[in-house]
Amino acid sequence: MAENNAKQLKDLDQIRALIQKHKKNDFIFAFIGMFIIASLTITLLILFLDLFFDGYPRLGLEFFSNYPSRKAIQAGILSAWIGSSLVLIVTFLVAVPMGIAAGVYLEEYAKKNWLSDLIEINVSNLAGVPSIIYGLLALGLFVYSFGLGQSILTAGLTLALLMLPVVIVATRESIRAIPVHIREAAFAVGATKWQVVLNHVIPYSYGGILTGVIIGMARAIGETAPVITIGALTFIAFLPPSPIGTEAPFLNFDWLQSGFTVLPIQMFNWISRPQYEFHVNAAATGAVIIVLTALMNGFAIKLRYDVRKKIKW
Numbered sequence: 377m378a379e380n381n382a383k384q385l386k387d388l389d390q391i392r393a394l395i396q397k398h399k400k401n402d403f404i405f406a407f408i409g410m411f412i413i414a415s416l417t418i419t420l421l422i423l424f425l426d427l428f429f430d431g432y433p434r435l436g437l438e439f440f441s442n443y444p445s446r447k448a449i450q451a452g453i454l455s456a457w458i459g460s461s462l463v464l465i466v467t468f469l470v471a472v473p474m475g476i477a478a479g480v481y482l483e484e485y486a487k488k489n490w491l492s493d494l495i496e497i498n499v500s501n502l503a504g505v506p507s508i509i510y511g512l513l514a515l516g517l518f519v520y521s522f523g524l525g526q527s528i529l530t531a532g533l534t535l536a537l538l539m540l541p542v543v544i545v546a547t548r549e550s551i552r553a554i555p556v557h558i559r560e561a562a563f564a565v566g567a568t569k570w571q572v573v574l575n576h577v578i579p580y581s582y583g584g585i586l587t588g589v590i591i592g593m594a595r596a597i598g599e600t601a602p603v604i605t606i607g608a609l610t611f612i613a614f615l616p617p618s619p620i621g622t623e624a625p626f627l628n629f630d631w632l633q634s635g636f637t638v639l640p641i642q643m644f645n646w647i648s649r650p651q652y653e654f655h656v657n658a659a660a661t662g663a664v665i666i667v668l669t670a671l672m673n674g675f676a677i678k679l680r681y682d683v684r685k686k687i688k689w
Contacts, residue, residue: 424666431660439660443613444642448653453661455612456642459528460597462616462631463638466532467596471539472589478540479547479585484573503541510538511605519606526607528616529632534602539592546588550581583683590676594669600640612637639665 428435442452482499486492514534518524524533554577562572578585616634620627639661646658 424663427659427663427666431656431658431663434656434660435663439657444637444645445613448646448651448657451646451654451657453639453642453664455615456637456639456661457664458615459612459636460638462528462619463531463535463603463636464593464597466529466632467535467539468589468593470533470536471543471592474536475540475543475589475592476547476585479544479551480573480578482544483548483551484569484577499541499544503545506601507538507599508601508605510534511602513537514602514606525633526635527633528636530606531603531636531638534606535596535599538599538602539596542592542595543585543588546591547581547585550584550588551577553584554580583680586683587676587680590672590679594672594676597668597672598640598665600638600644603638603641604644 439452440457441454442450443454444456445451482492482495486495511534514530514537518530518533519526524530558576558580559572562576567575612635616631616636617628619629619631643658643661643665646654646661649655
């Protein structure tokens with residue numbers, strides 16, 4: 377009896393020691409993770425503050441409303457931020473519907489065989505392909521083969537290719553996170569496959585899908601290599617035609633074939649000049665890009681939180 381009690385006490389001591397060891401390892405891992413996150417955040421903050429303070433003298437209304445100029449004090453980013461906006465509109469309209477539809481099909485409708493596995497591997501690999509590869513692909517496909525020219529449409533399609541794998545992966549991961557009993561309950565009351573997907577799967581995965589979409593857009597807004605490859609202009613002192621016309625049907629598509637520039641290229645143009653005043657303009661443009669990216673990512677986080685809270689209640 378005494379031997380059994382002693383053995384049980386020894387086993388309990390070993391279990392307590394093992395638990396303490398795991399708690400210690402968890403604490404060390406959490407500390408390392410927080411240290412890395414804090415280091416990256418502080419580094420980004422320092423870089424942003426350096427850009428902000430360097431470019432602060434130029435951050436004003438005139439900077440956003442003036443065209444680029446050979447005189448640094450008069451130069452602005454009007455054509456660049458409008459060009460970025462129009463390119464992102466095309467990117468959004470092409471990449472988001474295709475990406476969500478592809479993700480839903482691969483996760484809900486495609487048969488699980490070697491072909492779907494091959495597609496999944498290729499989609500995952502495409503998400504890590506360097507952006508310059510997409511630029512070279514677009515140059516040969518859209519500019520030369522399809523004859524779309526060096527236009528806003530070409531730039532939007534190029535960035536859509538870059539963003540498409542991100543949207544597909546985000547959509548599939550969000551759908552996979554939906555509990556299977558939600559589908560089973562819907563099927564049990566007589567819902568069709570499409571009704572289950574449309575009324576249950578997509579609404580519950582809505583937050584994750586939109587988070588992936590916005591993060592993909594935030595990546596696209598800062599890309600430089602693909603748009604340089606397809607011939608984006610480094611100096612442009614005019615605006616594309618307005619997308620909204622004055623006559624029915626009040627839509628104008630001429631802007632799709634217009635020349636363009638974007639914020640990263642405008643920044644590259646200024647930073648490559650020797651005059652210090654242009655470097656100030658480049659710093660201000662960099663600060664604007666970082667703020668826009670941070671706002672888009674913050675909006676994604678807020679949107680995901682609101683959607684999850686709504687579903688919870």
